[in-house]
Amino acid sequence: MKLTSTSAAHLLAAVVYLYLQPASGANNSSKAPTLPLSSDSTFNFDLLIPLGLALTGGSDISPVLGVANKVEPGNMTSYYEEFYKLANYTKQQAEDPENAYDAINVRDTWFSTANYFRRADFFIHQNWSNPDIMTLWAEQTSAFNKAIAALPIPGKRIRIPARKQNFTIEAIWYGAASTNTTAKLPTLVVGNGFDAAQEDSYHNFCAPAVLRGWNCITYEGPGQNTVRRYQDVGFIPQWEDVGTPVIDWLYENQASVVDRDSLAILGNSFGSLLALRVAAFEPRIKAVVAIDGIWDFYQSAIASVPTDLVLLFEAGKKQEFDSQLLERRATDQLSTMAAWGLDQGLWSFNTHSPFDFITQAKEYEVSDFVKKIKVPVFIGNGEFDSFVTGQPATLKQALGTLGTLHDFNGTAGYHCQTGATQEMVRSFFAWLNKIFPKSM
Known part of the structure:
Protein backbone atom coordinates (compact mmCIF):
# COMPACT_ATOMS: atom_id res chain seq x y z
CA MET A 1 0.00 0.00 0.00
CA LYS A 31 13.37 2.92 30.13
CA ALA A 32 11.75 4.74 33.04
CA PRO A 33 13.76 7.50 34.76
CA THR A 34 12.22 6.65 38.15
CA LEU A 35 11.45 3.54 40.15
CA PRO A 36 8.20 2.22 38.60
CA LEU A 37 5.07 2.39 40.72
CA SER A 38 3.33 -0.05 38.38
CA SER A 39 4.40 -2.42 35.62
CA ASP A 40 1.78 -0.66 33.48
CA SER A 41 3.46 2.53 32.25
CA THR A 42 0.20 4.50 32.16
CA PHE A 43 -0.58 3.59 35.76
CA ASN A 44 3.01 4.39 36.71
CA PHE A 45 2.57 7.92 35.35
CA ASP A 46 -0.88 8.43 36.85
CA LEU A 47 0.30 7.28 40.28
CA LEU A 48 3.04 9.92 40.14
CA ILE A 49 0.33 12.60 39.92
CA PRO A 50 -1.10 12.20 43.46
CA LEU A 51 2.34 11.43 44.83
CA GLY A 52 3.69 14.70 43.44
CA LEU A 53 0.97 16.75 45.13
CA ALA A 54 2.42 15.82 48.53
CA LEU A 55 4.88 18.70 48.07
CA THR A 56 2.12 21.24 48.74
CA GLY A 57 -0.09 19.28 51.11
CA GLY A 58 -2.18 17.48 48.50
CA SER A 59 -1.40 13.92 49.56
CA ASP A 60 0.54 11.78 51.98
CA ILE A 61 3.32 9.65 50.51
CA SER A 62 2.88 6.25 52.11
CA PRO A 63 -0.89 6.04 51.49
CA VAL A 64 -0.33 6.67 47.76
CA LEU A 65 2.44 4.07 47.69
CA GLY A 66 0.02 1.74 49.46
CA VAL A 67 -2.48 2.19 46.64
CA ALA A 68 0.29 1.56 44.12
CA ASN A 69 1.08 -1.67 45.91
CA LYS A 70 -2.54 -2.86 45.71
CA VAL A 71 -3.69 -1.70 42.28
CA GLU A 72 -3.66 -4.41 39.62
CA PRO A 73 -1.66 -3.11 36.63
CA GLY A 74 -3.96 -2.07 33.81
CA ASN A 75 -7.13 -2.77 35.82
CA MET A 76 -9.05 0.52 35.83
CA THR A 77 -11.67 -0.81 38.25
CA SER A 78 -8.93 -1.72 40.70
CA TYR A 79 -7.47 1.80 40.38
CA TYR A 80 -10.86 3.34 41.12
CA GLU A 81 -11.57 1.02 44.06
CA GLU A 82 -8.26 1.56 45.85
CA PHE A 83 -8.34 5.34 45.58
CA TYR A 84 -12.00 5.39 46.59
CA LYS A 85 -11.15 3.46 49.75
CA LEU A 86 -8.27 5.80 50.52
CA ALA A 87 -10.41 8.88 49.88
CA ASN A 88 -13.09 7.75 52.33
CA TYR A 89 -10.53 6.70 54.93
CA THR A 90 -8.84 10.11 54.70
CA LYS A 91 -12.19 11.90 54.83
CA GLN A 92 -12.95 10.12 58.13
CA GLN A 93 -9.66 11.39 59.51
CA ALA A 94 -10.47 14.94 58.42
CA GLU A 95 -13.87 14.74 60.13
CA ASP A 96 -12.53 13.22 63.37
CA PRO A 97 -13.22 15.83 66.09
CA GLU A 98 -10.18 14.66 68.05
CA ASN A 99 -7.96 15.99 65.27
CA ALA A 100 -9.64 19.40 65.10
CA TYR A 101 -7.02 21.00 67.36
CA ASP A 102 -4.46 20.79 64.53
CA ALA A 103 -6.02 23.15 61.99
CA ILE A 104 -3.16 22.94 59.48
CA ASN A 105 -3.15 19.17 59.46
CA VAL A 106 -6.94 19.06 59.05
CA ARG A 107 -6.66 21.48 56.10
CA ASP A 108 -4.06 19.30 54.38
CA THR A 109 -6.11 16.19 55.15
CA TRP A 110 -9.03 17.79 53.28
CA PHE A 111 -6.67 18.59 50.40
CA SER A 112 -5.60 14.94 50.34
CA THR A 113 -9.19 13.75 50.53
CA ALA A 114 -10.08 15.87 47.50
CA ASN A 115 -7.06 14.59 45.59
CA TYR A 116 -7.90 10.94 46.25
CA PHE A 117 -11.51 11.41 45.12
CA ARG A 118 -10.21 13.01 41.92
CA ARG A 119 -7.90 10.08 41.35
CA ALA A 120 -10.76 7.63 41.88
CA ASP A 121 -12.61 9.45 39.09
CA PHE A 122 -9.74 9.31 36.59
CA PHE A 123 -10.47 6.05 34.76
CA ILE A 124 -14.28 5.83 34.96
CA HIS A 125 -15.43 7.94 32.00
CA GLN A 126 -16.13 5.09 29.58
CA ASN A 127 -19.71 4.85 30.85
CA TRP A 128 -21.21 8.35 30.91
CA SER A 129 -24.17 7.18 32.98
CA ASN A 130 -21.91 6.01 35.82
CA PRO A 131 -23.22 8.00 38.83
CA ASP A 132 -19.73 8.09 40.33
CA ILE A 133 -18.76 10.68 37.70
CA MET A 134 -20.96 13.13 39.57
CA THR A 135 -20.78 11.84 43.15
CA LEU A 136 -16.99 11.63 43.26
CA TRP A 137 -16.76 15.18 41.95
CA ALA A 138 -19.19 16.44 44.56
CA GLU A 139 -17.03 14.78 47.21
CA GLN A 140 -13.79 16.24 45.92
CA THR A 141 -15.32 19.70 45.56
CA SER A 142 -16.67 19.67 49.11
CA ALA A 143 -13.34 18.52 50.51
CA PHE A 144 -11.35 21.04 48.48
CA ASN A 145 -13.63 23.89 49.53
CA LYS A 146 -13.02 23.05 53.19
CA ALA A 147 -9.28 23.10 52.55
CA ILE A 148 -9.06 26.42 50.70
CA ALA A 149 -11.33 28.05 53.28
CA ALA A 150 -8.63 27.24 55.85
CA LEU A 151 -5.74 28.80 53.90
CA PRO A 152 -4.08 31.87 55.49
CA ILE A 153 -5.77 33.86 52.73
Whole structure:
Protein backbone atom coordinates (compact mmCIF):
# COMPACT_ATOMS: atom_id res chain seq x y z
CA MET A 1 0.00 0.00 0.00
CA LYS A 2 1.31 3.42 -0.92
CA LEU A 3 1.20 5.93 1.93
CA THR A 4 1.07 9.69 1.68
CA SER A 5 3.68 11.66 3.61
CA THR A 6 0.98 12.64 6.10
CA SER A 7 -0.01 9.01 6.64
CA ALA A 8 3.60 8.00 7.08
CA ALA A 9 4.10 10.72 9.67
CA HIS A 10 1.07 9.55 11.63
CA LEU A 11 2.21 5.95 11.50
CA LEU A 12 5.66 6.94 12.71
CA ALA A 13 4.13 8.94 15.57
CA ALA A 14 2.00 5.95 16.54
CA VAL A 15 4.95 3.58 16.45
CA VAL A 16 7.05 5.92 18.62
CA TYR A 17 4.17 6.44 21.02
CA LEU A 18 3.43 2.76 21.42
CA TYR A 19 7.12 2.06 21.93
CA LEU A 20 7.20 4.52 24.81
CA GLN A 21 3.77 3.56 26.16
CA PRO A 22 3.55 -0.25 26.23
CA ALA A 23 0.30 -2.15 26.42
CA SER A 24 -1.36 -2.91 29.72
CA GLY A 25 0.84 -4.98 31.97
CA ALA A 26 4.03 -4.53 29.98
CA ASN A 27 7.11 -3.74 32.01
CA ASN A 28 8.89 -0.59 30.89
CA SER A 29 11.12 -0.17 33.94
CA SER A 30 14.36 -0.30 31.91
CA LYS A 31 13.37 2.92 30.13
CA ALA A 32 11.75 4.74 33.04
CA PRO A 33 13.76 7.50 34.76
CA THR A 34 12.22 6.65 38.15
CA LEU A 35 11.45 3.54 40.15
CA PRO A 36 8.20 2.22 38.60
CA LEU A 37 5.07 2.39 40.72
CA SER A 38 3.33 -0.05 38.38
CA SER A 39 4.40 -2.42 35.62
CA ASP A 40 1.78 -0.66 33.48
CA SER A 41 3.46 2.53 32.25
CA THR A 42 0.20 4.50 32.16
CA PHE A 43 -0.58 3.59 35.76
CA ASN A 44 3.01 4.39 36.71
CA PHE A 45 2.57 7.92 35.35
CA ASP A 46 -0.88 8.43 36.85
CA LEU A 47 0.30 7.28 40.28
CA LEU A 48 3.04 9.92 40.14
CA ILE A 49 0.33 12.60 39.92
CA PRO A 50 -1.10 12.20 43.46
CA LEU A 51 2.34 11.43 44.83
CA GLY A 52 3.69 14.70 43.44
CA LEU A 53 0.97 16.75 45.13
CA ALA A 54 2.42 15.82 48.53
CA LEU A 55 4.88 18.70 48.07
CA THR A 56 2.12 21.24 48.74
CA GLY A 57 -0.09 19.28 51.11
CA GLY A 58 -2.18 17.48 48.50
CA SER A 59 -1.40 13.92 49.56
CA ASP A 60 0.54 11.78 51.98
CA ILE A 61 3.32 9.65 50.51
CA SER A 62 2.88 6.25 52.11
CA PRO A 63 -0.89 6.04 51.49
CA VAL A 64 -0.33 6.67 47.76
CA LEU A 65 2.44 4.07 47.69
CA GLY A 66 0.02 1.74 49.46
CA VAL A 67 -2.48 2.19 46.64
CA ALA A 68 0.29 1.56 44.12
CA ASN A 69 1.08 -1.67 45.91
CA LYS A 70 -2.54 -2.86 45.71
CA VAL A 71 -3.69 -1.70 42.28
CA GLU A 72 -3.66 -4.41 39.62
CA PRO A 73 -1.66 -3.11 36.63
CA GLY A 74 -3.96 -2.07 33.81
CA ASN A 75 -7.13 -2.77 35.82
CA MET A 76 -9.05 0.52 35.83
CA THR A 77 -11.67 -0.81 38.25
CA SER A 78 -8.93 -1.72 40.70
CA TYR A 79 -7.47 1.80 40.38
CA TYR A 80 -10.86 3.34 41.12
CA GLU A 81 -11.57 1.02 44.06
CA GLU A 82 -8.26 1.56 45.85
CA PHE A 83 -8.34 5.34 45.58
CA TYR A 84 -12.00 5.39 46.59
CA LYS A 85 -11.15 3.46 49.75
CA LEU A 86 -8.27 5.80 50.52
CA ALA A 87 -10.41 8.88 49.88
CA ASN A 88 -13.09 7.75 52.33
CA TYR A 89 -10.53 6.70 54.93
CA THR A 90 -8.84 10.11 54.70
CA LYS A 91 -12.19 11.90 54.83
CA GLN A 92 -12.95 10.12 58.13
CA GLN A 93 -9.66 11.39 59.51
CA ALA A 94 -10.47 14.94 58.42
CA GLU A 95 -13.87 14.74 60.13
CA ASP A 96 -12.53 13.22 63.37
CA PRO A 97 -13.22 15.83 66.09
CA GLU A 98 -10.18 14.66 68.05
CA ASN A 99 -7.96 15.99 65.27
CA ALA A 100 -9.64 19.40 65.10
CA TYR A 101 -7.02 21.00 67.36
CA ASP A 102 -4.46 20.79 64.53
CA ALA A 103 -6.02 23.15 61.99
CA ILE A 104 -3.16 22.94 59.48
CA ASN A 105 -3.15 19.17 59.46
CA VAL A 106 -6.94 19.06 59.05
CA ARG A 107 -6.66 21.48 56.10
CA ASP A 108 -4.06 19.30 54.38
CA THR A 109 -6.11 16.19 55.15
CA TRP A 110 -9.03 17.79 53.28
CA PHE A 111 -6.67 18.59 50.40
CA SER A 112 -5.60 14.94 50.34
CA THR A 113 -9.19 13.75 50.53
CA ALA A 114 -10.08 15.87 47.50
CA ASN A 115 -7.06 14.59 45.59
CA TYR A 116 -7.90 10.94 46.25
CA PHE A 117 -11.51 11.41 45.12
CA ARG A 118 -10.21 13.01 41.92
CA ARG A 119 -7.90 10.08 41.35
CA ALA A 120 -10.76 7.63 41.88
CA ASP A 121 -12.61 9.45 39.09
CA PHE A 122 -9.74 9.31 36.59
CA PHE A 123 -10.47 6.05 34.76
CA ILE A 124 -14.28 5.83 34.96
CA HIS A 125 -15.43 7.94 32.00
CA GLN A 126 -16.13 5.09 29.58
CA ASN A 127 -19.71 4.85 30.85
CA TRP A 128 -21.21 8.35 30.91
CA SER A 129 -24.17 7.18 32.98
CA ASN A 130 -21.91 6.01 35.82
CA PRO A 131 -23.22 8.00 38.83
CA ASP A 132 -19.73 8.09 40.33
CA ILE A 133 -18.76 10.68 37.70
CA MET A 134 -20.96 13.13 39.57
CA THR A 135 -20.78 11.84 43.15
CA LEU A 136 -16.99 11.63 43.26
CA TRP A 137 -16.76 15.18 41.95
CA ALA A 138 -19.19 16.44 44.56
CA GLU A 139 -17.03 14.78 47.21
CA GLN A 140 -13.79 16.24 45.92
CA THR A 141 -15.32 19.70 45.56
CA SER A 142 -16.67 19.67 49.11
CA ALA A 143 -13.34 18.52 50.51
CA PHE A 144 -11.35 21.04 48.48
CA ASN A 145 -13.63 23.89 49.53
CA LYS A 146 -13.02 23.05 53.19
CA ALA A 147 -9.28 23.10 52.55
CA ILE A 148 -9.06 26.42 50.70
CA ALA A 149 -11.33 28.05 53.28
CA ALA A 150 -8.63 27.24 55.85
CA LEU A 151 -5.74 28.80 53.90
CA PRO A 152 -4.08 31.87 55.49
CA ILE A 153 -5.77 33.86 52.73
CA PRO A 154 -8.81 31.75 51.80
CA GLY A 155 -9.33 30.75 48.19
CA LYS A 156 -12.54 31.95 46.58
CA ARG A 157 -14.64 30.12 43.99
CA ILE A 158 -16.15 32.38 41.35
CA ARG A 159 -18.35 31.92 38.30
CA ILE A 160 -17.71 34.09 35.26
CA PRO A 161 -20.27 34.27 32.43
CA ALA A 162 -18.86 33.86 28.94
CA ARG A 163 -19.92 36.90 26.95
CA LYS A 164 -19.93 35.40 23.46
CA GLN A 165 -21.14 31.84 24.11
CA ASN A 166 -23.64 30.14 26.36
CA PHE A 167 -21.58 28.76 29.22
CA THR A 168 -20.15 29.89 32.54
CA ILE A 169 -16.47 29.69 33.45
CA GLU A 170 -15.66 28.07 36.79
CA ALA A 171 -12.68 29.66 38.53
CA ILE A 172 -10.86 29.91 41.87
CA TRP A 173 -9.02 33.04 43.03
CA TYR A 174 -5.97 32.85 45.31
CA GLY A 175 -4.77 36.24 46.48
CA ALA A 176 -1.16 36.61 47.55
CA ALA A 177 -1.93 39.42 50.01
CA SER A 178 -4.84 40.37 52.25
CA THR A 179 -7.57 42.56 50.79
CA ASN A 180 -6.54 45.61 52.84
CA THR A 181 -3.23 45.99 50.99
CA THR A 182 -2.64 48.54 48.25
CA ALA A 183 0.17 46.56 46.60
CA LYS A 184 -0.34 45.53 42.99
CA LEU A 185 1.22 42.12 42.45
CA PRO A 186 2.12 39.97 39.45
CA THR A 187 -0.67 37.55 38.61
CA LEU A 188 -0.70 34.08 37.06
CA VAL A 189 -3.75 32.80 35.16
CA VAL A 190 -3.70 28.98 35.14
CA GLY A 191 -5.63 26.59 32.91
CA ASN A 192 -5.39 22.85 32.47
CA GLY A 193 -6.27 20.92 29.34
CA PHE A 194 -7.55 17.47 28.42
CA ASP A 195 -8.21 15.94 31.83
CA ALA A 196 -6.66 17.57 34.92
CA ALA A 197 -8.72 19.65 37.34
CA GLN A 198 -8.20 23.21 38.48
CA GLU A 199 -7.90 21.80 41.99
CA ASP A 200 -4.72 20.03 40.85
CA SER A 201 -3.48 23.40 39.61
CA TYR A 202 -3.57 24.82 43.13
CA HIS A 203 -0.94 22.32 44.23
CA ASN A 204 1.19 22.40 41.09
CA PHE A 205 1.16 26.13 40.37
CA CYS A 206 -0.86 28.34 42.71
CA ALA A 207 0.64 27.34 46.06
CA PRO A 208 4.16 27.97 44.70
CA ALA A 209 2.98 31.21 43.06
CA VAL A 210 1.42 32.64 46.22
CA LEU A 211 4.57 31.83 48.20
CA ARG A 212 6.50 33.90 45.66
CA GLY A 213 4.17 36.86 46.02
CA TRP A 214 2.04 36.19 42.93
CA ASN A 215 -1.73 36.24 42.79
CA CYS A 216 -3.16 33.21 41.03
CA ILE A 217 -6.46 32.35 39.39
CA THR A 218 -7.37 28.95 37.99
CA TYR A 219 -10.24 28.41 35.58
CA GLU A 220 -12.15 25.72 33.70
CA GLY A 221 -14.06 26.10 30.45
CA PRO A 222 -16.01 23.80 28.11
CA GLY A 223 -14.83 20.19 28.10
CA GLN A 224 -13.10 20.56 31.45
CA ASN A 225 -14.20 18.97 34.66
CA THR A 226 -16.84 21.21 36.23
CA VAL A 227 -18.17 22.78 33.02
CA ARG A 228 -18.46 19.40 31.28
CA ARG A 229 -20.25 17.88 34.26
CA TYR A 230 -22.64 20.63 35.24
CA GLN A 231 -23.22 22.44 31.94
CA ASP A 232 -22.85 19.51 29.50
CA VAL A 233 -20.54 21.46 27.18
CA GLY A 234 -17.58 19.91 25.38
CA PHE A 235 -14.34 21.57 24.26
CA ILE A 236 -14.46 24.53 21.90
CA PRO A 237 -11.55 25.77 19.72
CA GLN A 238 -12.27 29.47 20.35
CA TRP A 239 -10.56 29.43 23.73
CA GLU A 240 -10.22 33.21 23.80
CA ASP A 241 -13.95 33.16 24.59
CA VAL A 242 -12.92 31.43 27.83
CA GLY A 243 -9.73 33.32 28.62
CA THR A 244 -10.87 36.88 27.91
CA PRO A 245 -13.73 36.85 30.46
CA VAL A 246 -11.22 35.69 33.09
CA ILE A 247 -9.00 38.69 32.34
CA ASP A 248 -12.10 40.92 32.36
CA TRP A 249 -12.94 39.61 35.83
CA LEU A 250 -9.44 40.38 37.09
CA TYR A 251 -9.61 43.92 35.72
CA GLU A 252 -13.08 44.53 37.13
CA ASN A 253 -12.80 42.80 40.50
CA GLN A 254 -9.12 42.69 41.49
CA ALA A 255 -7.83 45.92 39.96
CA SER A 256 -6.36 47.07 43.27
CA VAL A 257 -4.08 44.03 43.65
CA VAL A 258 -3.28 43.00 40.06
CA ASP A 259 -0.24 44.51 38.32
CA ARG A 260 -1.50 44.79 34.74
CA ASP A 261 2.07 44.92 33.42
CA SER A 262 2.90 41.55 35.03
CA LEU A 263 0.03 39.34 33.91
CA ALA A 264 1.01 35.87 32.67
CA ILE A 265 -1.04 32.88 31.52
CA LEU A 266 0.06 29.30 32.11
CA GLY A 267 -1.30 26.28 30.28
CA ASN A 268 -0.67 22.71 31.37
CA SER A 269 -0.57 19.86 28.79
CA PHE A 270 -3.35 20.47 26.20
CA GLY A 271 -3.89 23.64 28.17
CA SER A 272 -0.60 24.97 26.80
CA LEU A 273 -2.18 25.19 23.35
CA LEU A 274 -5.30 26.77 24.86
CA ALA A 275 -3.20 29.35 26.73
CA LEU A 276 -1.36 30.23 23.52
CA ARG A 277 -4.73 30.71 21.83
CA VAL A 278 -5.79 33.15 24.55
CA ALA A 279 -2.53 35.08 24.27
CA ALA A 280 -2.95 35.35 20.50
CA PHE A 281 -6.25 37.19 20.88
CA GLU A 282 -5.90 38.83 24.30
CA PRO A 283 -3.42 41.75 24.33
CA ARG A 284 -3.58 42.13 28.11
CA ILE A 285 -1.56 38.91 28.52
CA LYS A 286 2.14 39.80 28.79
CA ALA A 287 3.76 36.32 28.88
CA VAL A 288 2.88 32.65 28.39
CA VAL A 289 4.13 29.54 30.19
CA ALA A 290 3.48 26.40 28.10
CA ILE A 291 3.93 23.18 30.14
CA ASP A 292 4.61 21.19 27.94
CA GLY A 293 4.29 22.99 24.63
CA ILE A 294 1.71 21.41 22.31
CA TRP A 295 1.74 22.46 18.65
CA ASP A 296 -0.92 20.19 17.16
CA PHE A 297 -3.43 18.38 19.37
CA TYR A 298 -4.41 16.05 16.54
CA GLN A 299 -0.94 14.50 16.64
CA SER A 300 -1.44 13.68 20.31
CA ALA A 301 -5.02 12.44 19.85
CA ILE A 302 -4.17 10.06 16.99
CA ALA A 303 -0.87 8.81 18.38
CA SER A 304 -2.18 5.88 20.43
CA VAL A 305 -4.77 4.74 17.87
CA PRO A 306 -3.74 1.38 16.34
CA THR A 307 -2.01 1.97 13.01
CA ASP A 308 -4.49 -0.02 10.92
CA LEU A 309 -7.33 2.13 12.24
CA VAL A 310 -5.40 5.34 11.49
CA LEU A 311 -5.67 4.39 7.82
CA LEU A 312 -9.45 3.99 8.15
CA PHE A 313 -9.68 7.41 9.74
CA GLU A 314 -7.60 9.06 7.03
CA ALA A 315 -9.75 7.39 4.39
CA GLY A 316 -12.81 9.04 5.96
CA LYS A 317 -14.48 5.70 6.80
CA LYS A 318 -16.32 6.93 9.86
CA GLN A 319 -18.62 3.97 10.47
CA GLU A 320 -15.87 1.38 10.14
CA PHE A 321 -13.44 3.41 12.23
CA ASP A 322 -15.96 3.96 15.03
CA SER A 323 -17.22 0.39 15.16
CA GLN A 324 -13.77 -1.19 15.11
CA LEU A 325 -12.20 1.15 17.65
CA LEU A 326 -15.15 0.89 20.04
CA GLU A 327 -15.18 -2.90 19.65
CA ARG A 328 -11.51 -3.09 20.58
CA ARG A 329 -12.17 -0.87 23.58
CA ALA A 330 -15.09 -3.05 24.70
CA THR A 331 -13.02 -6.22 24.40
CA ASP A 332 -9.89 -4.86 26.13
CA GLN A 333 -7.73 -4.98 23.01
CA LEU A 334 -6.32 -1.46 23.51
CA SER A 335 -3.39 -0.42 25.65
CA THR A 336 -4.26 1.32 28.90
CA MET A 337 -3.24 4.65 27.40
CA ALA A 338 -5.29 4.16 24.23
CA ALA A 339 -8.33 3.04 26.22
CA TRP A 340 -8.16 5.95 28.66
CA GLY A 341 -7.45 8.45 25.89
CA LEU A 342 -10.50 7.28 23.98
CA ASP A 343 -12.76 7.36 27.05
CA GLN A 344 -11.59 10.81 28.10
CA GLY A 345 -11.65 12.18 24.55
CA LEU A 346 -15.23 11.14 23.91
CA TRP A 347 -16.40 12.44 27.28
CA SER A 348 -14.58 15.77 27.26
CA PHE A 349 -15.42 16.54 23.61
CA ASN A 350 -19.00 15.44 24.32
CA THR A 351 -19.37 12.96 21.49
CA HIS A 352 -19.94 9.21 21.27
CA SER A 353 -18.08 9.00 17.94
CA PRO A 354 -14.30 8.44 18.02
CA PHE A 355 -14.19 9.73 14.44
CA ASP A 356 -15.85 12.98 15.48
CA PHE A 357 -13.53 13.37 18.49
CA ILE A 358 -10.37 13.02 16.42
CA THR A 359 -11.83 15.20 13.67
CA GLN A 360 -12.50 17.91 16.25
CA ALA A 361 -8.91 17.54 17.47
CA LYS A 362 -7.74 18.86 14.10
CA GLU A 363 -9.21 22.26 15.01
CA TYR A 364 -6.59 22.74 17.72
CA GLU A 365 -3.31 23.70 16.07
CA VAL A 366 -1.05 26.61 16.98
CA SER A 367 -0.14 27.22 13.34
CA ASP A 368 -3.64 28.69 12.88
CA PHE A 369 -2.83 31.67 15.12
CA VAL A 370 0.91 31.60 15.91
CA LYS A 371 1.57 34.84 13.99
CA LYS A 372 -0.79 36.68 16.34
CA ILE A 373 1.32 35.82 19.40
CA LYS A 374 3.40 38.89 20.30
CA VAL A 375 4.61 38.05 23.83
CA PRO A 376 7.43 35.86 25.20
CA VAL A 377 6.66 32.18 25.70
CA PHE A 378 8.33 29.65 28.02
CA ILE A 379 8.12 26.19 26.42
CA GLY A 380 8.62 23.11 28.57
CA ASN A 381 10.05 20.04 26.82
CA GLY A 382 10.15 16.77 28.76
CA GLU A 383 12.71 14.16 27.72
CA PHE A 384 10.22 11.30 28.25
CA ASP A 385 7.09 13.22 27.24
CA SER A 386 5.64 10.90 24.61
CA PHE A 387 2.33 12.80 24.61
CA VAL A 388 3.89 15.68 22.69
CA THR A 389 6.96 14.13 21.05
CA GLY A 390 8.77 16.79 19.03
CA GLN A 391 6.03 19.39 19.37
CA PRO A 392 7.76 21.78 21.80
CA ALA A 393 10.66 22.16 19.36
CA THR A 394 8.22 22.88 16.53
CA LEU A 395 6.55 25.52 18.67
CA LYS A 396 9.88 27.12 19.50
CA GLN A 397 10.86 27.24 15.82
CA ALA A 398 7.57 28.91 14.88
CA LEU A 399 7.84 31.50 17.66
CA GLY A 400 11.44 32.37 16.90
CA THR A 401 12.96 34.77 19.41
CA LEU A 402 9.69 34.96 21.35
CA GLY A 403 10.06 31.33 22.38
CA THR A 404 12.34 29.97 25.11
CA LEU A 405 12.66 26.17 24.97
CA HIS A 406 13.53 24.65 28.33
CA ASP A 407 14.52 20.98 28.34
CA PHE A 408 13.51 18.93 31.38
CA ASN A 409 15.63 15.78 31.47
CA GLY A 410 15.96 12.72 33.65
CA THR A 411 13.51 12.44 36.52
CA ALA A 412 11.88 15.75 35.53
CA GLY A 413 11.33 14.51 32.00
CA TYR A 414 7.83 13.05 32.32
CA HIS A 415 4.85 14.81 30.71
CA CYS A 416 4.41 18.19 32.40
CA GLN A 417 7.24 17.34 34.81
CA THR A 418 4.88 15.16 36.83
CA GLY A 419 6.53 14.28 40.14
CA ALA A 420 9.18 17.00 39.72
CA THR A 421 7.18 20.07 40.66
CA GLN A 422 10.08 21.84 42.36
CA GLU A 423 12.24 21.76 39.24
CA MET A 424 9.38 22.78 36.96
CA VAL A 425 8.27 25.71 39.12
CA ARG A 426 11.81 26.84 39.82
CA SER A 427 12.55 26.93 36.10
CA PHE A 428 9.57 28.87 34.83
CA PHE A 429 9.53 31.35 37.71
CA ALA A 430 13.20 32.10 37.08
CA TRP A 431 12.16 32.91 33.51
CA LEU A 432 9.15 34.97 34.63
CA ASN A 433 11.35 37.00 36.96
CA LYS A 434 13.46 37.98 33.96
CA ILE A 435 10.35 38.93 31.97
CA PHE A 436 8.89 40.87 34.90
CA PRO A 437 11.91 42.07 36.94
CA LYS A 438 9.68 44.17 39.22
CA SER A 439 8.05 40.94 40.46
CA MET A 440 11.23 39.82 42.24
